Amino acid sequence: MNNPFLTEYVKQHLRECQLKQLSILEEVDRICRKHQIDYWLDGGSLLGAVRHGGFIPWDDDIDIAMTLEGLKQFTHIAPQELREGLFLQTPENDPSHKEPIVKIRDLNSLYIESGDNMQAPYEKGLYIDIFPFIDYPSIPKSWVKKLTKGISTSYSILHKAHYYSLRAFAEFFWFGAKYGIYRTIWGLLYVFCAKDTYMSNILVNNGYGIMHRKDSVFPLKPILFEGKEFPAPQNPDSYLKDLYKNYMEIPPEDKRKIHAIYVHPELINHGNNKQTHT
Structure with missing residues (x-):
């Protein structure tokens, strides 16, 4: 300001x-x-x-x-x-x-x-x-940061106001694909990894990859x-x-x-x- x-x-x-x-x-x-x-x-x-x-x-x-x-x-x-x-x-x-x-x-x-x-x-x-807040899988924090940053950034760009341009067209496909791939990876980890230790904000709100121990x-x-x-x-x-x-x-x-x-x-x-x- x-x-x-x-x-x-x-x-x-x-x-x-x-x-x-x-x-x-x-x-x-x-x-x-x-x-x-x-x-x-x-x-x-x-x-x-x-x-x-x-x-x-x-x-x-x-x-x-x-x-x-x-x-x-x-x-x-x-x-x-x-x-x-x-x-x-x-x-x-x-x-x-x-x-x-x-x-x-x-x-x-x-x-x-x-x-x-x-x-x-x-x-x-x-x-x-x-x-x-949701449960998080017990995976390395570096993985969490990488995935949550990619998911939250892609979500933010996909949901902002877009104007018709070549750049907007390219962004839509690039970040749409990135969002889909990262969500798929997260979904697999969520299914196959334990979820009894960590929790945090939903992925689209967690660009910094913060995790809290439930205890x-x-x-x-x-x-x-x-x-x-x-x-x-x-x-x-x-x-x-x-x-x-x-x-x-x-x-x-x-x-x-x-x-x-x-x-x-x-x-x-x-x-x-x-x-x-x-």
């Missing part, structure tokens, strides 16, 4: 955004407790809980994870359970939203990131991300985040080292990135918000 005015504007509204995201997390927590669905703080949210006791001071999102089975249960229940003004966003119920990530959006807000397509009509309110995740235990207890991995130290290596080191100021390029935490006109989706 190069506009200093917008940069300062987003910084001034950062805490307001964080508190609204925290209220979304509390609603997800309520539903998961009611229906006994396991979830846990993931990524920067877990790092913030361990290192800062809450949000990373310059962070403007919340990440949580569920098993794929748990997420299927949650997405079935949540549309009927979420309080008014929150929207469960998936590629199925908001088709112009292409990310393979489930989000809970606040409809009475506006949150714009650099990758947002302003011509697409998907909801763009403040959100929390829910990442689906570092389960059984879940509570951790303080912004003065409230939320579920976290059993061994946060091991989990965060998988993600960030030396996670307690504070990055230099020029690396402390806010994702939003524009944010409006509270819209004035409530009547214009979409409350129902098909």
Whole structure:
């Protein structure tokens, strides 16, 4: 983000955004407790809980994870359970939203990131991300990195907006073939290798080849985040080292990135918000 005015504007509204995201997390927590669905703080949210006791001071999102089975249960229940003004966003119920990530959006807000397509009509309110975790085969980490990077990169290119050109035509076939080959290899490994030790994000979300030992995740235990207890991995130290290596080191100021390029935490006109989706 190069506009200093917008940069300062987003910084001034950062805490307001964080508190609204925290209220979304509390609603997800309520539903998961009611229906006994396991979830846990993931990524920067877990790092913030361990290192800062809450949000990373310059962070403007919340990440949580569920098993794929748990997420299927949650997405079935949540549309009927979420309080008014929150929207469960998936590629199925908001088709112009292409990310393979489930989000809970606040409809009475506006949150714009650099990758947002302003011509697409998907909801763009403040959100929390829910990442689906699956079992991973017990194979060398170098294999996992190679395969997940190839699969996630190919998926991303195949699902971005394409324009008619020779390059786009070549990309479609090259990355389509690469995606198919790598998925086939992964499928064979998944069938013939043990899957009782590791788990991680679904392949298209895991370009870095991260794997977590299941015994570092389960059984879940509570951790303080912004003065409230939320579920976290059993061994946060091991989990965060998988993600960030030396996670307690504070990055230099020029690396402390806010994702939003524009944010409006509270819209004035409530009547214009979409409350129902098909």
